[in-house]
Amino acid sequence: MDRLASPSSTSTRRVGTPTWRRRAISLAMMGATACLGACAAPSALAVSPSGVPAFSEDMLSPEYWIRRAPSPDAVLLDADQVAAKRLRASGPEGGLVDLKRIPATLTRAQVAGWVRDAGRTPIQAAIDEQGRPVTEAVLDGLRQNAAEEHLPESSPARYGLSVRRTPLRALPSDRQFFASEDLRDYESLQAGVLFPGEPVVIAHESADQQWLFVLTTQAPAWVRRGDIAEGTADAVFSYVAKAPGRVVTGDQVRTVFTPEAPEVSELELDMGIALPRADVAPGEPVNGASSYASWPVLLPVRGQEGALAFKSALLRRTADTAPGYLPLTRANILRQAFKFLGERYGWGHQFNARDCSGLSSEVYRAMGLFLPPNSGMQGRSAALNHRLFTAQDSHAERLRALARADVGDLVVVPGHVLMIIGHVNGEPYVIQDVPYAVFKDPATQQLRKTKLNQVSVTPLLPLYADDTTLYVDAMTSLVHVTRP
Structure with a gap:
C-alpha cells in the first residue's frame, strides 16, 4: 500500500494526507531487459x-x-546512528507525524481539513460486499456519520493508545467497498493499521459515537472507539518512551492465552512492536500463570469507560522476540x-x-x-x-x-x-x-x-x-x- 503522510514540523503545520493517499495499485511485474555483466540475454x-x-x-x-x-x-x-535516524523520521520531511508537536488546542478548520483528507479514498467505491452498486446516498450517509458539521470552533486535543491491532478507516464505518468484482483485494475505505501500544491524538468522534477520529504517526483516520484507551498526554507518551523490554522479531507472535485477563489474551503482535517489561518479580504469577518460563510485558488496556490503564501479559520464551532492537x-x-x-x-x-x-x-x-x-x-x-x-x-x-x-x-x-x-x-x-x-x-x-x-x-x-x-x-x- 502506497501510504502518504507528512510530518508535523511545527505546532501549526497542517498534518499530511491519509496513510494511503495517491496509491497507484501496482499490478505489473517482470519484463525482459538487457542484463549486467555476465547476465543472460x-x-x-x-x-x-x-x-x-x-x-x-x-x-x-x-x-x-x-x-x-x-x-x-x-x-x-x-x-546511536539508528536512534538519530528515528528522530529524523519525525522531523521535517521525515515522513512521520510527531504527535507531541500537535497543538494542545485544535481548531475547527484544522480538524475539518483532516476529516476531508481522510475521506478521499484512492480506490473507487463502486460495489459493496454483496456486489451491489454503491450509491452516492450510501456514501453521504457515512459522511454524515463523520459529523463534520458538529465540530466546535476549538477543542482540546485528547490522547490515547491502541489496545489491539485495529484497522484505520477513511470513513467511520466497517462497510466494505470495492472498485470492481475482480479487485476485492483492495478495499476502498482501508487506510492502514494501528498496532497495540501506538499513540494517537483524538480530534473528533462520529455521530453514532462508535468511532474516534484520530491523528496517528502516519496520518489522520477513523478507528473504532473500543480499540483506543484514552489517557493523559503524559501517560501516553511516557509509555511510548519506555525502553523496549521485548521486541517482536517474528512475523507475528501472540501473548499467552489467559482467561483471567481476556483483554491481553492471545493479542496479535506484528514484527517490530516494542513492549516495555512489566515490573514482575522472578517467578511471580501473571494472570494465573507463572512468569518464570515467559517474558512479562506491559500493555495498554481499556479501563472503566475506556480510560487508559496498563496490564501485564506474558510472551513465551520460545516466541520469536528479542530483548531489544x-x-x-x-x-x-x-x-x-x-x-x-x-x-x-x-x-x-x-x-x-x-x-x-x-x-x-x-x-x-x-x-x-x-x-x-x-x-x-x-x-x-x-x-x-x-x-x-x-x-x-x-x-x-x-x-x-x-x-x-x-x-x-x-x-x-x-x-x-x-x-x-x-x-x-x-x-x-x-x-x-x-x-x-x-x-x-x-x-x-x-x-x-x-x-x-x-x-x-x-x-x-x-x-x-x-x-x-x-x-x-x-x-x-x-x-x-x-x-x-
Missing part, C-alpha cells in the same frame, strides 16, 4: 514452473542470500524479510498481513529504524539517504546504480517499493509484496502475467511497471537505508 531467461523467470528454488532461503552478502554480520549502523546487519535484514515469505498480500494491512511498504517498514522496525508508511515517502524521506532518478537519467545510469545497490536498499517506483536482497551473475534480486508478475515470455516475446499475491522473491531487471515501461526505467529512487 532476455531471450535466454528460463521461466520456472512457478511462472517466475530467472529463478530457482534455493533462492527462497535467506541463507542463500546471506552466503552471497559481503560481511553479512557487520553492523551497518550502531544504536536487533543489530542492523545484512544477515538480520535478510532473515527478517524472509520471515514474511509467502504471506498473502494485504492492502493497508488487510487479511492480517501487510503490503509492499508495510513489508519494508516492519523489517526495519525490528532493528529500530522507523520508515514512513508509504513507498513514495520512503523514496524521499529526509531520514534516509537516496539516489533520486528523473527522466534525464539514462537506462545505463540506472543499471550502474543498481549494480552497486546493497542488501536492504529499497527500489521505489510509482506506487510500489521493493527490497534488494543480493545479486546473481550481476543481476539484482528483490523481495517484494506484490499482486502480479508480468514479464516478457522468452519463448513468445509476449507479455505474460503470473499471479503471485504474496511476498515473493524475483529478479528486478525483467520487471515491467506497465505494458511498455520496465521497472528499472520507472525507478524514482534507490534508497540506501543503511547508510549514515
Whole structure:
C-alpha cells in the first residue's frame, strides 16, 4: 500500500494526507531487459514452473542470500546512528507525524481539513460486499456519520493508545467497498493499521459515537472507539518512551492465552512492536500463570469507560522476540524479510498481513529504524539517504546504480517499493509484496502475467511497471537505508 503522510514540523503545520493517499495499485511485474555483466540475454531467461523467470528454488532461503552478502554480520549502523535516524523520521520531511508537536488546542478548520483528507479514498467505491452498486446516498450517509458539521470552533486535543491491532478507516464505518468484482483485494475505505501500544491524538468522534477520529504517526483516520484507551498526554507518551523490554522479531507472535485477563489474551503482535517489561518479580504469577518460563510485558488496556490503564501479559520464551532492537546487519535484514515469505498480500494491512511498504517498514522496525508508511515517502524521506532518478537519467545510469545497490536498499517506483536482497551473475534480486508478475515470455516475446499475491522473491531487471515501461526505467529512487 502506497501510504502518504507528512510530518508535523511545527505546532501549526497542517498534518499530511491519509496513510494511503495517491496509491497507484501496482499490478505489473517482470519484463525482459538487457542484463549486467555476465547476465543472460532476455531471450535466454528460463521461466520456472512457478511462472517466475530467472529463478530457482534455493533462492527462497535467506541463507542463500546471506552466503552471497559481503560481511553479512557487520553492523551497518550502531544504536546511536539508528536512534538519530528515528528522530529524523519525525522531523521535517521525515515522513512521520510527531504527535507531541500537535497543538494542545485544535481548531475547527484544522480538524475539518483532516476529516476531508481522510475521506478521499484512492480506490473507487463502486460495489459493496454483496456486489451491489454503491450509491452516492450510501456514501453521504457515512459522511454524515463523520459529523463534520458538529465540530466546535476549538477543542482540546485528547490522547490515547491502541489496545489491539485495529484497522484505520477513511470513513467511520466497517462497510466494505470495492472498485470492481475482480479487485476485492483492495478495499476502498482501508487506510492502514494501528498496532497495540501506538499513540494517537483524538480530534473528533462520529455521530453514532462508535468511532474516534484520530491523528496517528502516519496520518489522520477513523478507528473504532473500543480499540483506543484514552489517557493523559503524559501517560501516553511516557509509555511510548519506555525502553523496549521485548521486541517482536517474528512475523507475528501472540501473548499467552489467559482467561483471567481476556483483554491481553492471545493479542496479535506484528514484527517490530516494542513492549516495555512489566515490573514482575522472578517467578511471580501473571494472570494465573507463572512468569518464570515467559517474558512479562506491559500493555495498554481499556479501563472503566475506556480510560487508559496498563496490564501485564506474558510472551513465551520460545516466541520469536528479542530483548531489544536487533543489530542492523545484512544477515538480520535478510532473515527478517524472509520471515514474511509467502504471506498473502494485504492492502493497508488487510487479511492480517501487510503490503509492499508495510513489508519494508516492519523489517526495519525490528532493528529500530522507523520508515514512513508509504513507498513514495520512503523514496524521499529526509531520514534516509537516496539516489533520486528523473527522466534525464539514462537506462545505463540506472543499471550502474543498481549494480552497486546493497542488501536492504529499497527500489521505489510509482506506487510500489521493493527490497534488494543480493545479486546473481550481476543481476539484482528483490523481495517484494506484490499482486502480479508480468514479464516478457522468452519463448513468445509476449507479455505474460503470473499471479503471485504474496511476498515473493524475483529478479528486478525483467520487471515491467506497465505494458511498455520496465521497472528499472520507472525507478524514482534507490534508497540506501543503511547508510549514515
